[in-house]
Amino acid sequence: MAGSFFRLIFLISLFFCPQMGMKAQEVMLEMDSHNSVITKKAGLNHKSFGYLFFDYEVYAFKSATDLDVVAFKSRNFSIGYKRIFRLTDIYSVGGSLSFLNDSYTIRQGASKTFPASQTHESERVLTYNLSGEFYNRFILKKDYDHLGIYFDLGVYGSFAAGSRHLMFDTVTDPGLQGKTQELKVKGLKYIEPFTGGLSFRLGLNRIAVVVHHRLSNWLKPSYGFAQPPKTSVGLELSIY
Numbered sequence: 001m002a003g004s005f006f007r008l009i010f011l012i013s014l015f016f017c018p019q020m021g022m023k024a025q026e027v028m029l030e031m032d033s034h035n036s037v038i039t040k041k042a043g044l045n046h047k048s049f050g051y052l053f054f055d056y057e058v059y060a061f062k063s064a065t066d067l068d069v070v071a072f073k074s075r076n077f078s079i080g081y082k083r084i085f086r087l088t089d090i091y092s093v094g095g096s097l098s099f100l101n102d103s104y105t106i107r108q109g110a111s112k113t114f115p116a117s118q119t120h121e122s123e124r125v126l127t128y129n130l131s132g133e134f135y136n137r138f139i140l141k142k143d144y145d146h147l148g149i150y151f152d153l154g155v156y157g158s159f160a161a162g163s164r165h166l167m168f169d170t171v172t173d174p175g176l177q178g179k180t181q182e183l184k185v186k187g188l189k190y191i192e193p194f195t196g197g198l199s200f201r202l203g204l205n206r207i208a209v210v211v212h213h214r215l216s217n218w219l220k221p222s223y224g225f226a227q228p229p230k231t232s233v234g235l236e237l238s239i240y
Helices: 002-035
Strands: 048-058 075-086 091-105 122-141 149-170 180-186 194-204 207-214 231-239
Touching (some): 048 207, 149 207
Antiparallel strands (some): 091 122, 122 149
16 A cells, blocks of 8 residues: 555656646746846836946047147047937937037147147147037847947037137246246137037947037138048947
8 A cells, every 4th residue: 555655646746846847937937038128117228217428539530621630639528417218129319418628739830820820839729518419329239237239329519618728838947937838818719609510329338439520610710710620539438
C-alpha cells in the first residue's frame, strides 16, 4: 500500500510541477510586457518630462565672403531648460529656454576692417542673449530610463540683451601694473537685436551632437559689414 501511495504522489507531482512552471512564466511574461510599454503619466522619457542642458559650439566653417574671424576661437555656449511632450512612442515635440553667449574672435591683420581698422593683441565681439527653441523629436531607439537615441529638428530665436566689444593689448608702460590692458565698449549699435535659424541634434542619452544655422543677419546690413559665419557645431550635455 505504501508503495502505491508514493507512486501516486510521484505521478501527481509530475503533472503539477510543469503546470506551476508554465504559470510562473506567464506571470513573468505579463510583467515584461507591462514594463515594455509607456504606462506612467510623467517622468523621464514618458508622456512629459523636463531637464537641464549645457551646450558648447564653435564656428568652424566660413566662406570667403564671411567676416574674417578666427575659426574655433569663435564660439557660443548656452545653458537652459528643456521640456518634452511625447505624442507617440517615436515622436515628441519640445521647447527650451536658455541663456546664450555668442562670441566672435576678430582676426588681426592689415586687411582688418571690422569693427575698425585698428589692430590689437586680440579682439572679440559678443552678445548675451535670451534664447528659445521649438523642435520636433524623433526617437530612433527607445530607452525608458534614458533619452535613448533621438534626432531633433527645430527652429530657434534669440534676443540680444547685451553686447560687448572687447580689445586686449599688451601694456608697455612700466609704471602701469599688470601686463595686459582691456578696453570694453558696451551697447553696440551695429548688432541685430533679434536673430533666428534652424537647429539639428543627434543624441545618445546624455550627449548630443548639435548644429545651429543662423538664417538672419547678426550685424545690421546698414553698416556695410560682412556677416560672421552662420553655422556652429558642438556638443550638448543633458542633465537629468
